[in-house]
Amino acid sequence: MDINKLQRENIKNLRPYSTARDEYKGQASIFLDANENSYGSPLEENYNRYPDPLQLDLKDAISKIKGVPIENTFLGNGSDEAIDLLFRAFCEPKQDNVVILPPTYGMYEVSAGINNVEIRKVNLLPNFQLDLDGIAEAVDENTKLIFICSPNNPTGNSIVRTDIETVLANFKGLVVIDEAYINYAKQRTFIKELTEYPNLVVLQTFSKAWGLAALRLGMAFAARPVIDVLNKVKPPYNINQATQDIALKALQNIEQVNEWIKITVAERENLSKELAALAIVKKVYPSDANFILIEVENALSTYNALVAEGIIIRDRSKVTLCEGCLRITIGTQEENKTLLAALKNTQ
Numbered sequence: 001m002d003i004n005k006l007q008r009e010n011i012k013n014l015r016p017y018s019t020a021r022d023e024y025k026g027q028a029s030i031f032l033d034a035n036e037n038s039y040g041s042p043l044e045e046n047y048n049r050y051p052d053p054l055q056l057d058l059k060d061a062i063s064k065i066k067g068v069p070i071e072n073t074f075l076g077n078g079s080d081e082a083i084d085l086l087f088r089a090f091c092e093p094k095q096d097n098v099v100i101l102p103p104t105y106g107m108y109e110v111s112a113g114i115n116n117v118e119i120r121k122v123n124l125l126p127n128f129q130l131d132l133d134g135i136a137e138a139v140d141e142n143t144k145l146i147f148i149c150s151p152n153n154p155t156g157n158s159i160v161r162t163d164i165e166t167v168l169a170n171f172k173g174l175v176v177i178d179e180a181y182i183n184y185a186k187q188r189t190f191i192k193e194l195t196e197y198p199n200l201v202v203l204q205t206f207s208k209a210w211g212l213a214a215l216r217l218g219m220a221f222a223a224r225p226v227i228d229v230l231n232k233v234k235p236p237y238n239i240n241q242a243t244q245d246i247a248l249k250a251l252q253n254i255e256q257v258n259e260w261i262k263i264t265v266a267e268r269e270n271l272s273k274e275l276a277a278l279a280i281v282k283k284v285y286p287s288d289a290n291f292i293l294i295e296v297e298n299a300l301s302t303y304n305a306l307v308a309e310g311i312i313i314r315d316r317s318k319v320t321l322c323e324g325c326l327r328i329t330i331g332t333q334e335e336n337k338t339l340l341a342a343l344k345n346t347q
């Protein structure tokens with residue numbers, strides 16, 4: 001893979017913004033270079049200084065948990081920022097295209113639209129796995145990215161590993177594996193494969209298992225040349241200091257996160273069984289994520305009945321291959337009981 005051919009011409013020639021702190025090396029105690037407020041912040045914590053643009057302390061802590069070197073790690077304002085930057089760095093508007101595999105996470109298409117990049121849709125097969133022939137046919141010399149979401153949102157299944165490997169081995173552009181829900185999956189992450197595939201980008205997030213959706217912190221792991229391009233294109237201070245501080249603190253409490261993952265998976269299995277026993281439920285799709293896709297007799301009326309009880313789920317019945325389907329996030333044990341009781345009442 002030639003990173004120079006892959007990135008947009010204007011990005012190749014771009015000189016990135018140089019921050020005030022980029023321009024000195026060594027030790028200093030008086031910082032009069034960035035037009036900050038030298039007196040402090042009207043808070044207990046001080047946020048008067050710009051944050052580290054490359055978030056090295058936070059990346060170091062993430063690296064200790066994930067086993068991925070800092071230079072192969074990019075942090076974004078949610079993984080949504082990484083998705084957008086991949087378009088901005090690698091896809092020439094009105095010229096390049098990307099392949100997405102519906103039904104899947106909606107932001108790939110939205111980001112493509114924002115960046116004026118053609119989307120080529122290759123639907124998943126009825127078993128929600130990859131249509132490898134369809135993907136091969138859709139790709140041409142202007143295809144820059146293929147997005148594979150595994151476990152997939154909204155279907156919940158993991159994509160067969162050997163199929164992903166086939167795409168990685170044959171596609172000349174970047175294969176973006178979105179692992180937002182990987183912590184709930186039986187399938188192994190692809191971050192251990194980074195050294196094998198120069199065209200692999202793995203997205204993960206602090207918004208799901210880590211319970212930090214409000215912080216907006218996402219990760220992209222890839223070979224050094226890809227990370228270097230993302231760092232060049234990103235806004236200089238894309239991860240604010242409060243997020244860096246709080247995420248560092250959260251990383252010290254991984255036991256709590258692992259405990260919640262266990263509980264969520266147990267609740268998922270339990271809820272799947274209970275849902276399957278309801279007369280209105282036609283099908284419960286197996287899930288590797290923290291949500292379940294179900295097919296019901298009448299999706300809209302079930303959705304509305306739950307809304308009337310103050311319970312919000314996601315109506316996915318208009319989505320490709322998901323006719324009649326609802327997506328339900330695994331709640332607390334108490335919430336799941338209330339949901340089941342409400343669903344029983346709708347029968």
Ligand SMILES: Cc1ncc(COP(=O)(O)O)c(C=O)c1O
Nearest residue numbers: 078079080105153180205207218
């Ligand atoms: C598959 C997938 N990727 C990415 C995201 C967004 O993650 P973040 O909160 O890190 O932007 C979501 C959110 O629902 C998702 O389902």
